[in-house]
Amino acid sequence: MSSESLNTNIEIDIAMDETSIDEEPNNLFDDVIDNWSIGVVENLDSSAFDTLREDIATLMKKCRSIIKPINKSTILMNYVVNLKPQFKISHCLQLDCKSQWNSSYPLIESILMYKMIINKFNSEKHDIGLNKKQTTKLYSIELDQYDWKLLELLEYVLKPVVEATQLISGSQYPTIGISYFVIVQIRDFIEDSIDADINDWKILCDLKIMLLKQVQKYFIQKDEQWELMKNYSYFDPVGYGYLTRRERRAIEQYINELHEQYDIEETIDQQEVNQIQFKMNMKEKSKQSKSSSMAKFLNSIGKKNTSSQLIATTAIKKKLAEEMAAYRSLAQREYNSIIADEKDPDVVSIL
Numbered sequence: 428m429s430s431e432s433l434n435t436n437i438e439i440d441i442a443m444d445e446t447s448i449d450e451e452p453n454n455l456f457d458d459v460i461d462n463w464s465i466g467v468v469e470n471l472d473s474s475a476f477d478t479l480r481e482d483i484a485t486l487m488k489k490c491r492s493i494i495k496p497i498n499k500s501t502i503l504m505n506y507v508v509n510l511k512p513q514f515k516i517s518h519c520l521q522l523d524c525k526s527q528w529n530s531s532y533p534l535i536e537s538i539l540m541y542k543m544i545i546n547k548f549n550s551e552k553h554d555i556g557l558n559k560k561q562t563t564k565l566y567s568i569e570l571d572q573y574d575w576k577l578l579e580l581l582e583y584v585l586k587p588v589v590e591a592t593q594l595i596s597g598s599q600y601p602t603i604g605i606s607y608f609v610i611v612q613i614r615d616f617i618e619d620s621i622d623a624d625i626n627d628w629k630i631l632c633d634l635k636i637m638l639l640k641q642v643q644k645y646f647i648q649k650d651e652q653w654e655l656m657k658n659y660s661y662f663d664p665v666g667y668g669y670l671t672r673r674e675r676r677a678i679e680q681y682i683n684e685l686h687e688q689y690d691i692e693e694t695i696d697q698q699e700v701n702q703i704q705f706k707m708n709m710k711e712k713s714k715q716s717k718s719s720s721m722a723k724f725l726n727s728i729g730k731k732n733t734s735s736q737l738i739a740t741t742a743i744k745k746k747l748a749e750e751m752a753a754y755r756s757l758a759q760r761e762y763n764s765i766i767a768d769e770k771d772p773d774v775v776s777i778l
Contacts, residue, residue, distance in 0.1 A: 476633055476636070476637050479630070479633050479634070479637070480637075482573075482577060483577065483581070486570075486574050486577055486578065487523075487525070487531065487534075489568045489570060489574065490534055490535070490538050490570075490578075491522060491523070491534070492564075492568040493538070493545060493568055493570075494520045494521070494522050494534075494537075494538075495522070496561065496564065496565075497520060498520070500557075500561065502555060502556050502557055502561075503548065503555075503557070503561075506548055506555050507541075507544055507548070510544045510547065510548075511544070514543050514544060516540060516541065516544070518537060518540060519537070520537045520538070520541060521533045521534055521537045522534060529589065529592060531585070532582070532585045532586070532588075532589045535578055535581055535582050535585070536582060538578060539575075539578055539579065539582060542575065545570065548565075549565060549569050552565050576627055576630070577630065580627060580630055580631050580634055581634070583631070584617075584631070584634045584635060584638060587612075587613055587616050588613060588638075591609040591612075591613055594609060595609055602663045602665070602666070602772070603656055603659040603660055603663065603666065604659070604660040604662070604663020604664070604665045604666025604667065605663065605665050605666070605772055606656065607656050607657060607659075607660040607666045607669070608660070608665045608666050608668075608669045610642065610646050610647075610656075611669055612669070613642060614639070614642055614647070617635045617638050617639045617642065618635075618639065657670070657674060657678070658678055658681065661675065661678045661679075663772075664757075664758040664759075664761035664762045664765065664772075665762060665765055665772050667758040667759070667762060668758065668759060668761075668762025668763070668765075668766065669762075675755075679751055682747075682751075683747070686747055
């Protein structure tokens with residue numbers, strides 16, 4: 428997450444009156460929602476992952492409940508502001524909205540950034556001037572070791588999704604090829620169960636399985652949509668570079684079949700024109716030259732140029748094959764340059 432986006436986070440209101448500390452509203456720890464949360468399905472299904480889902484839901488509520496009193500209590504707010512330079516923190520804590528999935532990652536990221544400060548005011552909550560009601564609330568939302576580990580794993584799993592969203596939401600028009608590339612890369616990341624730097628691999632594995640189910644449900648299992656995306660990705664170097672050889676051959680075969688169908692339709696149209704021309708020629712009186720029985724027969728049905736048409740069709744197929752071979756080389760070269768970060772994706776550049 429860039430510093431620019433984090434700088435847009437909720438600012439701490441330093442002008443709050445001290446008298447508000449003991450007069451906090453009863454809904455201080457309620458979730459932040461908007462009208463779009465109506466009808467949001469929070470429990471997708473009953474499975475072995477229900478416990479983990481509940482842990483995540485409880486953890487997110489705790490995180491929201493930590494941020495809100497900091498923003499509303501002058502004592503906590505001043506305590507946190509004074510500690511920020513010590514821990515070299517310039518960004519602000521950010522609340523999320525549970526109906527907007529992309530706001531959850533900034534919340535998780537900011538909570539982890541403030542980990543040292545949060546642990547410090549939890550350990551010193553009796554010594555910083557808080558009343559009994561406030562300290563009791565802080566006890567109820569204190570994050571334990573498991574909570575911190577789960578936050579770290581959530582950040583690790585969600586970061587590629589956030590970066591992918593940034594990639595396909597850039598200033599340049601996103602292509603199907605880039606979208607296909609991103610989805611397949613995320614799928615591969617999720618399916619990769621070997622994460623050398625992660626100790627709690629069981630929790631991480633469960634998180635990835637939960638996310639993989641959603642990727643499959645909304646993208647890969649939609650056969651017609653997925654095949655269409657794959658076919659069009661062939662024409663974008665970024666998408667082309669991530670297609671397997673088998674997928675490329677299948678798409679090229681599909682292109683050839685479409686081209687042959689187009690040729691058949693063009694031949695039928697040409698035959699209709701020839702028939703009309705033939706009928707017009709029959710009306711004209713002209714001297715007939717000697718010709719073979721085969722030639723006379725073909726001439727009678729308007730196909731006296733059959734051999735030339737066959738040669739032309741063969742030439743067109745050969746030209747298409749040559750163009751595909753040239754495109755393969757150009758697309759692969761372009762893909763390699765983009766992946767090596769030597770240039771930005773631009774599907775028009777190879778045309």
